[in-house]
Every structure is written in C-alpha cells, then in structure tokens.
Amino acid sequence: MSRPVAVGVDGSPASLAAADWGAREAVLRDLPLRLLHAWERQPHSHAPPAGPEAARRWSQGGPQELTDRLRQLHPDLDITADFVVGPPRDVLCQAAKDAEMLVIGTVGAGRLTGFLLGSVSMATVAHAEAPVVLVRAGRSVEQPPPGAEPGPPLPVVLGLDLSRPCNEVIGFAFETAAVRAAPLVVVHGWNPPPYHLYGLGAALRFGSDLSAGERDSVRQALRPWQERYPGVELAAQAVIGEPAHHLLDAATHAALVVIGRHRRTARPAPSHIGHIAHAVLHHCLAPVAVVPHG
Structure with a gap:
C-alpha cells in the first residue's frame, strides 16, 4: 500500500494552505492524501478560551468540508480524514512514521519579519521521521x-x-x-x-x-x-x-x-x-x- 502525504489541519488559514499544497503534491506523486486533525483535551473548571473552543467547533464539521472541497478539485485523489485525540506534536510525529511526507502550515509576514513558527511546528520538524514540508498561508506561487x-x-x-x-x-x-x-x-x-x-x-x-x-x-x-x-x-x-x-x-x-x-x-x-x-x-x-x- 502506498504511503500517503499526511497533512495536519486545524481550520487555520495556514493549515488550509497546507492541505491545498499537500493535495497537489499527492496528485503529482500518485499517492493518497491523509488529513489529520489532532485534538488535545484541555481540562478546565470554567468556560474554555475562544481559541480552543473555535478549534473544537471546526473539528465537528471542518474536516469533512475540507475533504469535500479537495475531492471536487481532485476527483481521482484518494482522501481520508482522521480525528485523533492527543498532543498535536505527538500525533503528527506518529503520523509521519507511516507517511511519505508530512505537511503543516505556518504563518508568515515576509523575509524581514520572518515566519511565526509555533512550538508544535518546530518540535514536529525536529522529531518527525519523514520529510516535513512547511507551507506559508496564502496563495502558492x-x-x-x-x-x-x-x-x-x-x-x-x-x-x-x-x-x-x-x-x-x-x-x-x-x-x-x-x-x-x-x-x-x-x-x-x-x-x-x-x-x-x-x-x-x-x-x-x-x-x-x-x-x-x-x-x-x-x-x-x-x-x-x-x-x-x-x-x-x-x-x-x-x-x-x-x-x-x-x-x-x-x-x-x-x-x-x-x-x-x-x-x-x-x-x-x-x-x-x-x-x-x-x-x-x-x-x-x-x-x-x-x-x-x-
């Protein structure tokens, strides 16, 4: 069985850009595409902050909407979407073990100011066993x-x-x-x-x-x-x-x-x-x- 192009998605513009890039790469390489959404439980005794709550809402329907959109763009592409509970870095690194490559999104503002690379992105790059591709948010050149x-x-x-x-x-x-x-x-x-x-x-x-x-x-x-x-x-x-x-x-x-x-x-x-x-x-x-x- 072919190893997929795996993409970490969370509903952010950067991760959606990564999904688009990963889908095109999977088509070029004639590989399946695996969309991966990691959700880490956040114990709390009061209402969660807006960020985690927005991510939770996206996880309920966003992956399916993204899968449907990519299937319209690439009708012959084999696409799966998985929801995994666990720390995002651990989930992504585990997925990389069985993937041809792992694609994740980054936020950037140009060469002078640099990309905003979070701890999850950096740790994933440092530990993943497969090649990791970081894609900037926005239309690809x-x-x-x-x-x-x-x-x-x-x-x-x-x-x-x-x-x-x-x-x-x-x-x-x-x-x-x-x-x-x-x-x-x-x-x-x-x-x-x-x-x-x-x-x-x-x-x-x-x-x-x-x-x-x-x-x-x-x-x-x-x-x-x-x-x-x-x-x-x-x-x-x-x-x-x-x-x-x-x-x-x-x-x-x-x-x-x-x-x-x-x-x-x-x-x-x-x-x-x-x-x-x-x-x-x-x-x-x-x-x-x-x-x-x-």
Missing part, C-alpha cells in the same frame, strides 16, 4: 491567478551540506523536481579556512584551488542522482558565504526549498534543528521541506 496561463515550472532549490552524508536529502530534491518536470538548483555554501586569508598571493591561489575542489565535490555528490534522474535540468553552485543567505536568495521564485536535518542519537531539544534550517524556516517565502538524514 505555483498556482497562477484565475484565468492566467500557467508558466514554466518553478525550480526546486536544494541546500547541499557536503560535511554530512545526505543522500536522503538529495534524493528527495531530485524526485520532487522530476515529478514537477522542474529544474533543480543546488546551492552549496562554504567558507575557506581562516589561514588561507593570510598572504594575499598564496590566498588567491589557494582560494581558486579550494573553489575548484568544492565545485568538484558537488559534482561528485550529484553525479549518481543525475544518472538516476536524467530528465532533471540541473544547475549547481558552490558559493562562499553564509549558506542560509544564498538559499534565501535562490528561493525568491522557487516552488520548494529542500534542506536537511541531521538525525541525532540523543533526544534533541524540542526546537533544535540546526542554525541553517532555523534561519531558512523563519525567513523563506517558499514552502520548505526539511528532510531528516544521517
């Missing part, structure tokens, strides 16, 4: 305005870290580009060792040699995947500087940004995902896929 002609597919952007084994991350990026018939832009950000900055003449020569070496390392890492996905148009770059800055620049008009998260043997802190992933998640306007590896 992949979807043209009503009546507009669809343009060429937007690129998929991969942030490549050669310091760790990352075949899962590279493979996810190539497959995502392939199902979209989209180009893949690979960004490897690096910095030369500090001692190469001393002695100008030698530094220039060593810098050129190091840059050539980095570009060659990128080509070697990508070569097996190019052979596996020959139809994917590839543009790779090894650039000096902070990787997150280069990724955010490349992601300005991207369909999806793919980054890695190193698995840890010890249980990490709820929001510990690495500084590059943290920066990209808080400032990227495009959807971001965080792929566990290692």
